[in-house]
Amino acid sequence: MSDAAAIFRAVGLSKNFGGVRAVKDVSLAVAPATVFAIIGPNGAGKSTLLNLISGVHPPDAGTVMFNSLDVTALPPHARVRHGLARTFQKIRLFKQLSVIDNVVAGFHARHRIPAWQYVWHGTAFRADRARCRAEAAELLAFVGLSGRGQALAGALSYGEQRMLEIARALATAPRLLLIDEPAAGLNAAEVEALLERIRVLRQRGMAVVVVEHNMDLVMNVADRVLVMDYGEPLFEGTPAEVQVHPGVIAAYLGAES
Amino acid sequence: MSDAYSAAGRARWWGILAAACVIAVLPLVFRDSYWRTNLIVCALNVMLAIGLDFVVGYAGQLNLGQSAFYGIGAYVSTLLIMRLGLPFWPAFVCGVVASALSGMVLSLFAVRLRGHYLAIASLGFAVITYQVLLNWISLTQGPLGIYGIAPPPPVGLPGWQIDFTDLANLFYLVAGFALLSYVLLDQLVRSPIGETLTAIREDEVSAASLGINARLWKVFAFAVGTAVAGGAGCFYAGFVGTLVPDAFFITESFNILAMVIVGGMGTLSGPVFGAILLTVLPEFLRGIGDLRLIVYGLALTLVVLFMPGGIAQALRLARDRLMRASSRQTAGAKP
Amino acid sequence: MLTVALQQGINGLVLGSLYVLVALGLTLIYGVLVQINFAHADIVTLGAFSAYFFTHAFGGGYLPSIAVALLVGAALGFLINAAVFAPLRERGNELLPLIATIGVSVMLENVMLAWFGPIPYAFDSPYSERVIRFGGMFFTAQSVLIIAVSAAAIGLLYAFMKFTFLGKALRAVAQDRETAGLMGINPNRVIMLTFVIASALAGMGGAMLGPVLVLTPFAGASVIVKAFAIVIIGGFGNVEGTIIAGLIVGLIESYTTQVLGPGLIDIVVFALLLLMLAVRPTGLIAERREENV
Numbered sequence: 001m002s003d004a005a006a007i008f009r010a011v012g013l014s015k016n017f018g019g020v021r022a023v024k025d026v027s028l029a030v031a032p033a034t035v036f037a038i039i040g041p042n043g044a045g046k047s048t049l050l051n052l053i054s055g056v057h058p059p060d061a062g063t064v065m066f067n068s069l070d071v072t073a074l075p076p077h078a079r080v081r082h083g084l085a086r087t088f089q090k091i092r093l094f095k096q097l098s099v100i101d102n103v104v105a106g107f108h109a110r111h112r113i114p115a116w117q118y119v120w121h122g123t124a125f126r127a128d129r130a131r132c133r134a135e136a137a138e139l140l141a142f143v144g145l146s147g148r149g150q151a152l153a154g155a156l157s158y159g160e161q162r163m164l165e166i167a168r169a170l171a172t173a174p175r176l177l178l179i180d181e182p183a184a185g186l187n188a189a190e191v192e193a194l195l196e197r198i199r200v201l202r203q204r205g206m207a208v209v210v211v212e213h214n215m216d217l218v219m220n221v222a223d224r225v226l227v228m229d230y231g232e233p234l235f236e237g238t239p240a241e242v243q244v245h246p247g248v249i250a251a252y253l254g255a256e257s
Numbered sequence: 258m259s260d261a262y263s264a265a266g267r268a269r270w271w272g273i274l275a276a277a278c279v280i281a282v283l284p285l286v287f288r289d290s291y292w293r294t295n296l297i298v299c300a301l302n303v304m305l306a307i308g309l310d311f312v313v314g315y316a317g318q319l320n321l322g323q324s325a326f327y328g329i330g331a332y333v334s335t336l337l338i339m340r341l342g343l344p345f346w347p348a349f350v351c352g353v354v355a356s357a358l359s360g361m362v363l364s365l366f367a368v369r370l371r372g373h374y375l376a377i378a379s380l381g382f383a384v385i386t387y388q389v390l391l392n393w394i395s396l397t398q399g400p401l402g403i404y405g406i407a408p409p410p411p412v413g414l415p416g417w418q419i420d421f422t423d424l425a426n427l428f429y430l431v432a433g434f435a436l437l438s439y440v441l442l443d444q445l446v447r448s449p450i451g452e453t454l455t456a457i458r459e460d461e462v463s464a465a466s467l468g469i470n471a472r473l474w475k476v477f478a479f480a481v482g483t484a485v486a487g488g489a490g491c492f493y494a495g496f497v498g499t500l501v502p503d504a505f506f507i508t509e510s511f512n513i514l515a516m517v518i519v520g521g522m523g524t525l526s527g528p529v530f531g532a533i534l535l536t537v538l539p540e541f542l543r544g545i546g547d548l549r550l551i552v553y554g555l556a557l558t559l560v561v562l563f564m565p566g567g568i569a570q571a572l573r574l575a576r577d578r579l580m581r582a583s584s585r586q587t588a589g590a591k592p
Numbered sequence: 593m594l595t596v597a598l599q600q601g602i603n604g605l606v607l608g609s610l611y612v613l614v615a616l617g618l619t620l621i622y623g624v625l626v627q628i629n630f631a632h633a634d635i636v637t638l639g640a641f642s643a644y645f646f647t648h649a650f651g652g653g654y655l656p657s658i659a660v661a662l663l664v665g666a667a668l669g670f671l672i673n674a675a676v677f678a679p680l681r682e683r684g685n686e687l688l689p690l691i692a693t694i695g696v697s698v699m700l701e702n703v704m705l706a707w708f709g710p711i712p713y714a715f716d717s718p719y720s721e722r723v724i725r726f727g728g729m730f731f732t733a734q735s736v737l738i739i740a741v742s743a744a745a746i747g748l749l750y751a752f753m754k755f756t757f758l759g760k761a762l763r764a765v766a767q768d769r770e771t772a773g774l775m776g777i778n779p780n781r782v783i784m785l786t787f788v789i790a791s792a793l794a795g796m797g798g799a800m801l802g803p804v805l806v807l808t809p810f811a812g813a814s815v816i817v818k819a820f821a822i823v824i825i826g827g828f829g830n831v832e833g834t835i836i837a838g839l840i841v842g843l844i845e846s847y848t849t850q851v852l853g854p855g856l857i858d859i860v861v862f863a864l865l866l867l868m869l870a871v872r873p874t875g876l877i878a879e880r881r882e883e884n885v
């Protein structure tokens with residue numbers, strides 16, 4: 001992929017935890033309006049890779065480029081302003097806040113309120129508030145949580161919480177969305193709805209990176225697939241290529257048995 | 258949805274108007290200087306409690322050093338008045354700013370520290386501040402204290418002079434500032450800043466994933482919360498007329514924390530009630546030895562164990578029960 | 593000059609070893625539970641008072657009084673865990689138990705104040721009068737006793753942690769509560785045990801601090817703020833770091849008293865604490881951990 005085409009590019013990322021080499025020399029590039037899947041057995045280093053991309057952990061080696069801009073040294077919150085959003089494998093919602101407030105918190109970097117109106121709520125403040133609430137309601141509708149806005153986030157079912165996390169991430173208006181094991185704990189119907197939503201996001205021009213340990217799940221939706229094993233990139237290609245790659249099959253059979 | 262918001266907003270302004278009326282009436286009801294003194298203490302404690310709640314209840318940063326910021330406001334303003342001859346109001350501003358600046362310095366520790374570490378760092382800060390006040394005798398006169406501090410100067414209106422040696426007027430002044438601080442903090446927590454601080458309280462990693470710079474906002478929360486405490490300190494000095502370090506010992510931080518917890522942290526109205534209750538209630542127990550602090554400690558523990566949302570939660574529960582009961586009644590009346 | 597410095601050094605180590613006893617309790621609890629017991633201070637105070645009353649009111653010996661204080665401490669630890677920490681555990685809030693024990697502490701201190709009064713008690717240990725001369729320096733037998741008892745207690749604790757099943761269980765729970773549960777260790781019992789041990793150490797420390805401190809209901813509070821500084825300087829939950837930091841703080845206190853005056857002790861100790869937090873928040877013996885996201 002040419003530099004101009006990729007919205008995101010990581011080169012030679014590595015990360016050790018004590019003696020564990022969680023990620024070893026991984027490179028990837030993601031184009032806009034594509035779905036990029038990262039698959040691999042549990043413990044392969046997928047979540048760690050996501051944490052390196054989003055800035056939660058600093059890498060031991062390698063660079064992270066976003067829109068041809070080196071963001072390796074930027075803290076996680078600064079990367080959001082460049083259009084990067086994520087969800088977490090272990091759901092991290094603001095459990096004491098209502099569903100809608102979780103989404104509204106995602107608008108943090110996008111408010112348009114003059115400073116003094118934080119103290120004296122004026123017209124611009126009210127307009128901003130109305131805009132955020134309306135957009136948040138739309139996002140909730142998109143993830144199938146219409147009418148649940150006033151519930152406490154902690155009171156949602158597991159599958160609903162996963163969807164809320166996606167809505168919250170979308171509230172930052174990302175151009176690259178990283179989702180970590182979004183299908184974990186979802187039933188078949190919910191998984192189908194999730195895949196459909198990912199397709200819609202791609203259609204809107206968003207780049208989506210999906211981490212998943214279940215290979216079959218992403219084959220229908222991914223444009224490209226990176227297979228990881230023991231922290232290392234094992235193979236990258238189209239879903240069709242991955243499915244017939246002997247190394248991948250061996251890794252998965254090995255992990256399963 | 259925006260309708261519900263503006264309805265809640267209107268209800269709130271009615272509440273604030275009611276509070277202003279109560280403030281206006283109180284000194285007329287309580288005419289002896291003993292109760293008027295208590296009223297002023299209540300107003301000071303309200304300022305301290307809501308300032309602390311902004312940091313602890315909203316931003317989720319356990320600050321055990323509120324007594325120090327109270328003391329910094331008091332000592333800085335008083336020393337500027339007595340040593341440099343500054344008029345009260347400029348000294349007041351300096352006291353508030355000094356308090357806020359030291360709060361910001363402490364919060365720089367909070368940037369890297371969470372939870373318990375910050376609690377201990379802030380406790381350490383309070384211990385250091387207290388010891389400095391005690392030991393820097395050439396400046397603070399140490400344990401002997403500073404005497405003869407004048408109340409705020411009279412305000413002259415055409416044909417009418419407001420004199421703050423009168424306890425009722427002083428109460429109007431302090432309570433007015435308490436109300437002003439309340440409105441200011443309330444506006445902040447009802448703006449997106451409220452959601453930002455709560456997000457940091459709930460989960461910093463998650464907050465960062467939404468573009469929230471926790472470092473910056475913690476500094477902000479500390480600056481605001483400790484500025485309010487500093488303001489209370491300035492009034493305290495002018496009100497009591499003497500300053501001794503013991504007034505700002507770390508146990509004072511615990512008392513303020515008790516007011517916040519008993520009132521209900523993470524709500525602003527709760528700590529107002531908590532401050533008033535824990536100031537007034539022990540006055541009734543005066544006959545039975547010094548029970549004040551035993552009550553504070555007991556209230557703090559019991560509320561955390563059995564009603565972690567404090568008075569605010571109790572009121573909410575009571576209201577819900579009432580509404581349910583009344584809706585059942587109307588439902589029963591229909592057929 | 594050198595003898596004075598040496599003398600102060602030894603005084604500092606004696607004091608430091610008592611701080612270690614108190615701080616170790618905090619560190620043990622933090623290691624297993626990631627919680628702070630603010631009322632640890634009052635266990636120290638009540639340990640001191642129980643030893644005082646045992647010796648001065650009932651005419652008991654000083655050595656047995658240390659054992660009494662140890663038992664009183666253990667009982668208090670058991671109660672505080674059962675009354676505060678166990679019920680709050682399910683709520684999973686990081687700060688509520690700390691806040692609740694601040695309440696317990698304020699309450700206990702003021703109940704003691706009502707009971708014992710504000711006037712300091714003169715706690716005389718028979719060993720304080722016996723003076724040992726050594727190379728131009730003086731030690732009381734009390735100092736020797738403090739060092740010996742503290743060293744024995746710390747050694748026993750070490751052996752317990754390293755060699756007994758319960759000690760290993762304790763360390764397992766400290767590392768990973770869920771996995772420990774799977775291994776058939778009952779985490780609640782281990783936590784209870786930790787509180788009992790930690791508080792027994794504090795009670796014992798109180799009995800030996802009694803003759804050193806100004807014994808009032810607030811005696812423990814002045815020790816505990818230093819113990820907090822020690823556990824942070826040593827690295828929370830880190831036993832070796834706590835021991836080193838405790839001795840260092842004892843030395844600092846001793847030399848500060850000599851050089852700058854006793855009023856500045858807290859300022860120096862906490863300035864060190866804040867400095868430590870600024871440059872190396874993980875403590876002396878750093879264990880760099882990255883949060884698992």
Ligand SMILES: Nc1ncnc2c1ncn2[C@@H]1O[C@H](COP(=O)(O)OP(=O)(O)O)[C@@H](O)[C@H]1O
Nearest residue numbers: 017020022042043044045046047048882883884
């Ligand atoms: N914060 C951390 N500290 C220590 N080890 C970690 C941390 N995060 C991940 N690891 C280790 O790195 C390896 C890869 O983990 P992870 O990235 O979560 O894998 P995956 O998401 O593919 O299941 C595992 O061995 C895991 O134990």
Ligand SMILES: [Mg+2]
Nearest residue numbers: 046047048089
């Ligand atoms: Mg993972």
